[in-house]
Amino acid sequence: MYATFIIRMAAPRKIALFCLPTIGEVIKLYNLRAEKQLSQNFLLDMRLTDKIVRQAGSLRDTHVCEVGPGPGGLTRSILSAGTADLLVVEKDNCFIPGLNLLSEAAPGKLRVVHGDILTYRMDRGFSKPNSTKTVPLDPPDLHIIGNLPFSVSTPLIIKWLENISNRTGPFVYGRTRLTLTFQKEVAERLTASTYLCAVTIPGRAFIPKPEVDVGVVHFTPLAQPQIKQPFKLVEKVVRNVFQFRSKHCHKGIEMLFPETERLELAEVMSPTELSIPDIRALADAYSRLCSENQGLLTYDFREELRLKHLNRRSGSSNTGNLWCPGGAG
Numbered sequence: 001m002y003a004t005f006i007i008r009m010a011a012p013r014k015i016a017l018f019c020l021p022t023i024g025e026v027i028k029l030y031n032l033r034a035e036k037q038l039s040q041n042f043l044l045d046m047r048l049t050d051k052i053v054r055q056a057g058s059l060r061d062t063h064v065c066e067v068g069p070g071p072g073g074l075t076r077s078i079l080s081a082g083t084a085d086l087l088v089v090e091k092d093n094c095f096i097p098g099l100n101l102l103s104e105a106a107p108g109k110l111r112v113v114h115g116d117i118l119t120y121r122m123d124r125g126f127s128k129p130n131s132t133k134t135v136p137l138d139p140p141d142l143h144i145i146g147n148l149p150f151s152v153s154t155p156l157i158i159k160w161l162e163n164i165s166n167r168t169g170p171f172v173y174g175r176t177r178l179t180l181t182f183q184k185e186v187a188e189r190l191t192a193s194t195y196l197c198a199v200t201i202p203g204r205a206f207i208p209k210p211e212v213d214v215g216v217v218h219f220t221p222l223a224q225p226q227i228k229q230p231f232k233l234v235e236k237v238v239r240n241v242f243q244f245r246s247k248h249c250h251k252g253i254e255m256l257f258p259e260t261e262r263l264e265l266a267e268v269m270s271p272t273e274l275s276i277p278d279i280r281a282l283a284d285a286y287s288r289l290c291s292e293n294q295g296l297l298t299y300d301f302r303e304e305l306r307l308k309h310l311n312r313r314s315g316s317s318n319t320g321n322l323w324c325p326g327g328a329g
């Protein structure tokens with residue numbers, strides 16, 4: 001704790017943020033190394049971390065959860081933006097001492113959690129508003145910000161989309177806003193219809209340099225979903241339709257139904273040409289069919305293929321009780 005000692009000597013009453021060693025010095029001090037297996041790429045340039053933070057809007061007096069703070073570059077920018085309460089969740093133990101040092105420099109403002117954001121109970125991390133019965137129209141003064149490995153940000157956003165629809169996890173507080181980095185191509189696809197991806201950070205800004213550029217995406221959950229069907233159903237329809245992205249839509253739509261029940265569908269569009277109302281119409285139609293045909297919702301064409309393959313090998317003609325049309329279960 002040599003560095004802490006020096007800083008205390010320089011500022012005996014309080015360690016101020018500006019007295020801290022730079023992020024580069026923190027990395028050297030704690031001998032931090034970016035783990036390739038964990039896709040760790042650090043942002044050391046405060047101008048860039050400030051730019052990401054600006055995408056979140058004003059953070060003055062807000063609550064923020066930062067996911068994957070690592071050596072703390074983005075964390076410093078969030079603190080400098082005037083947040084009242086910052087909770088950081090970091091999986092890798094080696095960053096915790098450096099983050100604790102930062103926490104000492106921002107007394108009462110920075111809470112450090114050593115944990116995995118995929119399992120962390122964010123619904124317990126902040127005090128809840130009094131009534132959770134109705135979603136207030138204004139988003140809460142809580143933001144989530146993160147520069148995560150791409151392997152984590154994609155499953156995480158799918159989990160959070162489900163949380164948004166169920167009002168669980170970070171969304172027990174309301175329409176919590178998210179500002180997250182994604183591989184640039186993913187960021188562009190996520191924002192294709194809204195043109196919200198205003199910031200791109202070139203790969204060369206990261207240490208070590210990843211092979212791709214990075215896009216920052218800001219999300220504000222809608223007050224009302226555009227498709228009023230259960231998340232699982234919508235996710236299934238969208239996943240199936242988009243799995244053959246380069247082909248026509250009918251290919252993916254067919255996979256929503258057991259092989260024997262598939263109808264000839266017109267080859268009209270490619271999945272990327274579908275609008276939200278098109279997906280809504282598909283989800284509504286599929287929901288109607290699922291309510292008329294028990295077991296259709298849980299039908300999985302990959303499972304059917306797997307059983308078929310197994311049966312072929314064992315010489316059996318039984319395709320399993322995956323779905324019986326007409327509601328027989």
Ligand SMILES: C[S@@+](CC[C@H](N)C(=O)[O-])C[C@H]1O[C@@H](n2cnc3c(N)ncnc32)[C@H](O)[C@@H]1O
Nearest residue numbers: 041042043068069070090091092116117147149
């Ligand atoms: C790409 S680095 C970014 C570090 C830092 N935010 C920056 O911008 O320099 C991603 C960070 O997320 C952390 N991380 C990876 N998976 C995580 C998880 N499941 N939960 C929490 N943190 C995670 C890594 O240990 C690493 O510190």
